[in-house]
Amino acid sequence: xxxxxxxxxxxxxxxxxxxxxxxxxxxxxxxxxxxxxxxxxxxxxxxxxxxxxxxxxxxxxxxxxxxxxxxxxxxxxxxxxxxxxxxxxxxxxxxxxxxxxxxxxxxxxxxxxxxxxxxxxxxxxxxxxxxxxxxxxxxxxxxxxxxxxxxxxxxxxxxxxxxxxxxxxxxxx
Amino acid sequence: xxxxxxxxxxxxxxxxxxxxxxxxxxxxxxxxxxxxxxxxxxxxxxxxxxxxxxxxxxxxxxxxxxxxxxxxxxxxxxxxxxxxxxxxxxxxxxxxxxxxxxxxxxxxxxxxxxxxxxxxxxxxxxxxxxxxxxxxxxxxxxxxxxxxxxxxxxxxxxxxxxxxxxxxxxxxxxxxxxxxxxxxxxxxxxxxxxxxxxxxxxxxxxxxxxxxxxxxxxxxxxxxxxxxxxxxxxxxxxxxxxxxxxxxxxxxxxxxxxxxxxxxxxxxxxxxxxxxxxxxxxxxxxxxxxxxxxxxxxxxxxxxxxxxxxxxxxxxxxxxxxxxxxxxxxxxxxxxxxxxxxxxxxxxxxxxxxxxxxxxxxxxxxxxxxxxxxxxxxxxxxxxxxxxxxxxxxxxxxxxxxxxxxxxxxxxxxxxxxxxxxxxxxxxxxxxxxxxxxxxxxxxxxxxxxxxxxxxxxxxxxxxxxxxxxxxxxxxxxxxxxxxxxxxxxx
Ligand code: HEM
Ligand SMILES: [Cu+2]
Numbered sequence: 148x149x150x151x152x153x154x155x156x157x158x159x160x161x162x163x164x165x166x167x168x169x170x171x172x173x174x175x176x177x178x179x180x181x182x183x184x185x186x187x188x189x190x191x192x193x194x195x196x197x198x199x200x201x202x203x204x205x206x207x208x209x210x211x212x213x214x215x216x217x218x219x220x221x222x223x224x225x226x227x228x229x230x231x232x233x234x235x236x237x238x239x240x241x242x243x244x245x246x247x248x249x250x251x252x253x254x255x256x257x258x259x260x261x262x263x264x265x266x267x268x269x270x271x272x273x274x275x276x277x278x279x280x281x282x283x284x285x286x287x288x289x290x291x292x293x294x295x296x297x298x299x300x301x302x303x304x305x306x307x308x309x310x311x312x313x314x315x316x317x318x319x320x
Numbered sequence: 321x322x323x324x325x326x327x328x329x330x331x332x333x334x335x336x337x338x339x340x341x342x343x344x345x346x347x348x349x350x351x352x353x354x355x356x357x358x359x360x361x362x363x364x365x366x367x368x369x370x371x372x373x374x375x376x377x378x379x380x381x382x383x384x385x386x387x388x389x390x391x392x393x394x395x396x397x398x399x400x401x402x403x404x405x406x407x408x409x410x411x412x413x414x415x416x417x418x419x420x421x422x423x424x425x426x427x428x429x430x431x432x433x434x435x436x437x438x439x440x441x442x443x444x445x446x447x448x449x450x451x452x453x454x455x456x457x458x459x460x461x462x463x464x465x466x467x468x469x470x471x472x473x474x475x476x477x478x479x480x481x482x483x484x485x486x487x488x489x490x491x492x493x494x495x496x497x498x499x500x501x502x503x504x505x506x507x508x509x510x511x512x513x514x515x516x517x518x519x520x521x522x523x524x525x526x527x528x529x530x531x532x533x534x535x536x537x538x539x540x541x542x543x544x545x546x547x548x549x550x551x552x553x554x555x556x557x558x559x560x561x562x563x564x565x566x567x568x569x570x571x572x573x574x575x576x577x578x579x580x581x582x583x584x585x586x587x588x589x590x591x592x593x594x595x596x597x598x599x600x601x602x603x604x605x606x607x608x609x610x611x612x613x614x615x616x617x618x619x620x621x622x623x624x625x626x627x628x629x630x631x632x633x634x635x636x637x638x639x640x641x642x643x644x645x646x647x648x649x650x651x652x653x654x655x656x657x658x659x660x661x662x663x664x665x666x667x668x669x670x671x672x673x674x675x676x677x678x679x680x681x682x683x684x685x686x687x688x689x690x691x692x693x694x695x696x697x698x699x700x701x702x703x704x705x706x707x708x709x710x711x712x713x714x715x716x717x718x719x720x721x722x723x724x725x726x727x728x729x730x731x732x733x734x735x736x737x738x739x740x741x742x743x744x745x746x747x748x749x750x751x752x753x754x755x756x757x758x759x760x761x762x763x764x765x766x767x768x769x770x771x772x773x774x775x776x777x778x779x780x781x782x783x784x785x786x787x788x789x790x791x792x793x794x795x796x797x798x799x800x801x802x803x804x805x806x807x808x809x810x811x
Contacts, residue, residue, distance in 0.1 A: 152688055153754035159678035163645075167671045170649045177656025181588050188650040196642045203634045206685075211630065214623055215686040216616075233452055258447045259552065261617070261694055263758075269767065271691040271756040276618045279446070279552045283619040300694040300758055302440050303447060305374050305454050308761040 149270055224248040224286060229297070231260035231277040233304050236297050236312035244319045245292055251285040253277045260310070261300025267293030274300055289316040328488050330404035334411045341418060342397035343718045344797050347790040349390045350711065354786060356383045358779030361748070364764045365772030374454060376762035377438035384441030385428055385463075388567060389470055391706060393421055394714040395574035396477065399521060401717075402514045402580050407484035413477055420473035427466030435459025440760065442563055443467070445535070445555035449543050457543050464543070468536045471529045478529075482522050485515070495519035496604070497597035509591045513579040516592060520604045521569045527608060528565025531558050553620055560614040568607045571673065571705060574713035575644060578666050581720050582648055585663040586655035590647065599639035606636040616689040626686055633684030637677040645674040661731030661789060665716030668739050672708025676701050679750060694760075696771075697753025700746055707782065708742045715789050722796040734788030741781025748775035 178184060228239040229251045243249055253262045255277040263274035264287060272295070275283040289295070299310035356379050363371040371379070400414055431437040437459040439447040448460040482492065489495040496519035499505040535558040538550050583590045612629030615621050648670045657663055679701040683692050692698075712735075719731070752771045757764065764772055 149691060149754045149756065152682060152692065153750065156679045156682050156750065159682075160675045163671065163675045163678070166649065167667070167674075170653050171667065173654060174652050174659070175654065175656045178654035181655075184653060185650060188646070188653075192642060192646050192650075195646065196638070199638050199641065203631075203638070207631055207634065210685050210687055211627055214627070215690070216619055216623065216626065233450065258450045259444055259556070263694075265756065269756060269765075271695070273690050274617055274693060278556075278618065278620065281553060281618075281620045285619070298758060302377075302444070302760040304450070304452060305377060305438065307377075308373065308758070308763045 224250040226250045229253045232256040234306035234310040242315045246319050248288050253283045255279045258303050259301045260303050263298050263300040265296045292316050292318045330409045335404050338411050338414045339401045346394035353386045354783045362776035366769050373762035378432050381438045382432050391710050392570045395570045398577045398717050399573040402576050403518045407488045410480050413480045417473045417477040424466045424469040427462050431459045431463035437463045464539050471533050492519050501597040511592050514576050516600050517576050521573050524565050524607045525569035532562035561611045564611040574710045577713045577717040582666050586651040586657050588651050599643040603639050606632050613684040617693045634681050637681050645670045662716045662720035664735045665712040669709050669712035676704025695753040696749045696757045696759050700749030704746045718793050722793050722800040738785030741778045744778035
């Protein structure tokens with residue numbers, strides 16, 4: 148997921164760079180007939196616009212249905228309270244089994260924090276904000292066993308980077 | 321200039337000195353804050369330098385607030401300079417805005433360096449009041465008060481700009497070209513894109529700063545009377561609305577440099593048309609509606625806002641890609657343009673803006689945001705817009721005004737250095753983001769540190785490029801006769 152996001156972005160940016168490169172390389176010699184250039188330009192622009200709109204509709208439909216933040220349909224997930232405070236996490240439980248639907252009920256006692264679960268490969272699995280006065284439910288079903296970590300992803304003061312907790316995920320018996 | 325233009329324009333001799341002050345101060349501050357940025361990246365790399373976390377977060381607050389504020393003021397100078405060709409603006413008010421801003425800057429810098437305030441430029445409530453001993457209430461009040469004063473300074477000059485626009489065009493809506501867009505008036509090809517952009521900036525940024533003022537005052541009240549604690553989610557909405565609108569208004573002000581100067585170089589006109597006006601109306605509305613994409617990870621927000629955030633995020637990229645970047649390229653294609661520091665900076669700025677939209681829009685998708693939010697992906701995309709977009713617009717403007725474009729080959733080398741360093745820096749952020757490296761971390765894990773070092777070196781390259789561009793400008797600036805037309809014509 149993470150790397151494909153990077154690759155798609157680089158591809159898009161590379162395309163834009165190529166178009167700019169093409170135009171800069173073809174900036175001369177001067178063609179006095181700007182009317183003619185503009186006419187062809189408007190034609191390309193129209194299709195560029197239609198293409199972007201069409202891509203937008205497709206991507207939006209594909210990525211928004213079903214709504215990505217919907218609570219999981221699991222019957223009765225195991226609920227684990229997670230409370231952030233400057234500068235530590237308090238998890239009601241630190242051990243989970245693979246395949247077990249878990250709902251982290253995340254809040255904060257003081258300022259905004261970010262509750263982000265990092266996998267054993269050090270990549271983010273999922274996240275939500277930890278807000279004073281609110282509970283955000285984050286549904287996760289761990290697929291692989293290993294040591295997961297919770298890092299804080301909302302800047303919360305001088306020890307923000309050191310606000311780490313661990314979750315041990317074990318194979319289901 | 322036509323006679324109508326001359327009748328309304330601010331006299332040339334009154335416009336130059338204040339704009340020079342803005343640019344001179346701006347360039348110096350940019351260079352200094354770039355050094356701060358490079359130091360932060362080096363600290364994250366942990367081989368060249370280590371910084372204590374409290375110092376890192378103070379520098380981060382300084383860099384963020386300083387860069388956003390300075391970019392805002394420099395873009396304002398671009399906007400003011402070109403708008404003053406069309407309407408009668410008051411240079412004294414413009415100067416007063418600068419002086420108030422300098423007082424604000426002194427308050428902000430003092431609160432950080434003396435008061436150790438370090439709640440980041442977004443001062444996310446209620447962090448300013450919860451320092452756990454790092455900074456005092458007084459320091460927080462001084463920082464927040466400084467931002468408030470900066471906002472007042474902007475509103476002051478906006479008032480002058482708004483009144484002047486209404487005096488000539490009748491209303492802001494008419495300056496934005498709405499009657500032409502909806503066919504109630506014929507398309508007037510002499511209506512300046514600068515006036516359209518200025519109208520858009522006034523509409524969104526007055527709203528943005530007003531909301532900013534509200535949230536700043538609420539933050540101050542909370543600092544003074546802790547019992548008066550507003551809702552944290554409400555404050556977050558207000559803060560991101562303000563921050564998003566302000567930084568966007570900065571870009572849309574600075575792009576006026578491209579609309580005005582690139583045509584002179586290409587010797588081709590950039591005229592208003594119905595699609596152009598439609599794009600600017602769309603942008604006006606979307607800049608105001610898109611901020612929920614900052615709150616996608618706040619599941620307490622209503623789902624329709626998250627959906628709107630994602631869709632409007634995508635949609636607001638379209639006018640830039642279809643109108644501004646494409647229009648600029650059409651102007652340049654087979655124009656026989658003369659490449660010098662100014663023209664290449666302006667084309668670079670369109671590239672940086674357009675390219676930065678891609679990672680931004682992708683991060684605006686809820687699925688992606690779940691794994692990219694608040695990683696270094698975010699500074700990755702916005703440094704594209706700002707470092708490779710807004711700054712080249714401002715630098716290109718300054719270079720054009722000082723006829724520094726004349727310096728030819730050295731100017732081009734400087735721009736190449738700048739662009740290379742800037743691209744590498746942004747890529748170091750984006751790759752970090754893809755590896756889930758968090759943003760705003762004073763201390764990075766070992767496996768992330770090489771990217772910090774790459775970023776620090778790239779930052780150093782950017783700084784060298786900036787100095788190569790800025791030093792000749794600063795040398796010429798005091799004596800430069802700001803010529804509003806004609807430089808490109810010599811090409
Ligand atoms: C040499 C050029 C630059 C370098 C090396 C640099 C470096 C950095 C670094 C290391 C960070 C902190 C990243 C993190 O979250 O860990 C940062 C944040 C930021 N930079 Fe830059 N930067 C540069 C230029 C700019 C420019 C030109 C602007 C705007 C005009 C800018 C605006 C910002 C902002 C708004 C932040 C966010 C601060 C925060 O998270 O609170 N930077 N930059
Ligand atoms: Cu934190």
